[in-house]
Amino acid sequence: GENVEQHPSTLSVQEGDSAVIKCTYSDSASNYFPWYKQELGKRPQLIIDIRSNVGEKKDQRIAVTLNKTAKHFSLHITETQPEDSAVYFCAATTNQAGTALIFGKGTTLSVSS
Amino acid sequence: GAVVSQHPSWVICKSGTSVKIECRSLDFQATTMFWYRQFPKQSLMLMATSNEGSKATYEQGVEKDKFLINHASLTLSTLTVTSAHPEDSSFYICSASSHEQYFGPGTRLTVT
Numbered sequence: 001g002e003n004v005e006q007h008p009s010t011l012s013v014q015e016g017d018s019a020v021i022k023c024t025y026s027d028s029a030s031n032y033f034p035w036y037k038q039e040l041g042k043r044p045q046l047i048i049d050i051r052s053n054v055g056e057k058k059d060q061r062i063a064v065t066l067n068k069t070a071k072h073f074s075l076h077i078t079e080t081q082p083e084d085s086a087v088y089f090c091a092a093t094t095n096q097a098g099t100a101l102i103f104g105k106g107t108t109l110s111v112s113s
Numbered sequence: 114g115a116v117v118s119q120h121p122s123w124v125i126c127k128s129g130t131s132v133k134i135e136c137r138s139l140d141f142q143a144t145t146m147f148w149y150r151q152f153p154k155q156s157l158m159l160m161a162t163s164n165e166g167s168k169a170t171y172e173q174g175v176e177k178d179k180f181l182i183n184h185a186s187l188t189l190s191t192l193t194v195t196s197a198h199p200e201d202s203s204f205y206i207c208s209a210s211s212h213e214q215y216f217g218p219g220t221r222l223t224v225t
Contacts, residue, residue, distance in 0.1 A: 034213075041204075043217060043218050044157065044216055049213075089156060098162060098164060100147045100159045101147075101157075102159065104156065105156045
């Protein structure tokens with residue numbers, strides 16, 4: 001089955017700096033890679049996703065890159081703000097009907113002002 | 114966007130009792146729903162995949178007789194934690210699958 005590794009587990013940055021979180025996956029059949037932001041006690045919120053036919057996707061301050069050959073994908077947050085502080089999870093799936101998301105262990109991002 | 118609800122949002126029960134958690138897709142039909150468990154400061158761990166009208170598929174290490182899943186309709190799946198114990202205390206989150214997965218708000222279970 002799929003296995004997703006995520007690094008780092010914690011990340012502290014100054015406001016305005018960039019933050020990068022990296023994930024690797026094991027199943028070459030996986031073709032959908034979402035990123036979630038989770039605040040304490042709440043559901044995960046999808047912030048950006050990428051499919052295997054695309055190498056990079058950007059949405060304002062957030063971008064995701066995918067290297068299918070190396071089986072890794074990364075989340076990039078630029079110009080970080082204190083409200084970006086949360087736990088971020090990467091996930092992978094084949095996105096076929098009935099296939100669950102497999103999550104990385106999460107990264108706790110702290111942005112200090 | 115698609116909306117998934119869960120009920121209750123939190124529950125406290127005594128050890129040995131059973132608790133039922135409902136997951137509903139409010140504005141779409143979900144052939145498949147997933148149940149995840151999240152312990153404090155940990156990731157979401159898939160417990161089972163629930164398909165409407167058929168038996169759930171459980172992940173390795175998840176006791177199917179303890180965590181009963183019923184997916185009676187295309188909009189409702191239930192998770193019953195039977196004979197709950199303090200180690201079952203956790204945050205239980207469901208998701209429903211349409212074009213993408215939509216998460217419910219989660220249920221905080223505390224077993225005393």
